[in-house]
Amino acid sequence: MDLWLLDQVRTIDWAGARRAADLGCGTGRTGSWLRAHGVRRIDGIDLTPEMLDRARRRGVFDHLAVADVCGSGLEAGTYDLVTTSLVDEHLSDLQPLYRESARLACAGAAHVVVGFHPFFIMKAGMPTHFNGPDGQPLAIETHVHLFSEHVQAALAAGWLLAEMHEQVIDERWIEKKPKWEVYRDVPVSFLAVWRREPNAAR
Numbered sequence: 586m587d588l589w590l591l592d593q594v595r596t597i598d599w600a601g602a603r604r605a606a607d608l609g610c611g612t613g614r615t616g617s618w619l620r621a622h623g624v625r626r627i628d629g630i631d632l633t634p635e636m637l638d639r640a641r642r643r644g645v646f647d648h649l650a651v652a653d654v655c656g657s658g659l660e661a662g663t664y665d666l667v668t669t670s671l672v673d674e675h676l677s678d679l680q681p682l683y684r685e686s687a688r689l690a691c692a693g694a695a696h697v698v699v700g701f702h703p704f705f706i707m708k709a710g711m712p713t714h715f716n717g718p719d720g721q722p723l724a725i726e727t728h729v730h731l732f733s734e735h736v737q738a739a740l741a742a743g744w745l746l747a748e749m750h751e752q753v754i755d756e757r758w759i760e761k762k763p764k765w766e767v768y769r770d771v772p773v774s775f776l777a778v779w780r781r782e783p784n785a786a787r
Contacts, residue, residue: 587670587699588618589752590776596748597695597778599623602666606630606689608654608682609672613640615699620645624666630657655681657689664689670699671774674706674727679734683742687781696744696779702751702772703729709768735777744779751775 600623607616610629619627627645630652631637637649652658654672667686676682686696706729736746752775754768 586701586752586774587615587776589757590699590750590774591615591618591697593750594697594748594776594778596780597666597697604628604664605666605668606657606659606664606686607646608657608667608669608686610640610646610649611636611671613643613645615668615670616640616645617643619666619668628659628664630654630659655685657685659689661688662691665691665694667694667696668699669696671701673698673700673730673735676730677728679730679738680741683738683744683779686779687742687744690781692781693783694781695747696739696781698735698777698779700730700775701727702775703731705768705771705773708771732775739777739779743781745782746777747780748778749776 602624604626605619605624607627607629610616610631616627616629626647628648629640629646630650632653634651640646641649667689751772754765754771754773759766
């Protein structure tokens with residue numbers, strides 16, 4: 586859903602990124618991919634301490650903190666790479682996210698956003714879910730954001746679209762999850778690379 590899309594990115598020199606902010610880093614899946622591809626310093630924030638505990642055990646982050654993706658508390662204007670993976674569907678409004686990433690970004694920085702494809706959420710109606718302490722299933726509120734919402738929010742924050750990819754449910758998916766055969770060829774996720782202009786003011 587996410588790593589296959591990251592592998593397709595062509596407009597970012599991962600090894601050339603000096604400092605990355607992973608907003609909504611979760612268990613550190615994206616952070617591990619970034620470190621393996623040469624990103625030198627990675628700071629991560631997430632709202633869930635239990636997720637951060639798992640991320641910390643990966644040993645790839647320089648700094649981890651409990652914080653909101655729309656108000657990370659990280660240092661402004663110091664990151665040449667910002668990543669947000671599988672987070673946007675939990676936000677009712679995208680504008681604060683893009684404003685925060687723009688605040689963190691230095692001139693020429695990139696913001697990589699990976700998310701559930703809106704068509705998949707509308708087609709499958711499949712929210713993020715987990716079992717609570719009592720074993721009962723819990724669902725996290727899911728919001729559908731059309732691509733136009735991303736474009737409007739990003740442009741308003743001073744980002745320009747550099748690259749975009751979409752992932753469909755293909756043979757690789759079905760080999761791992763045969764029950765997803767019913768979703769064959771359905772778009773499941775997307776990736777967008779946003780850029781700050783080299784002379785952009787914060």
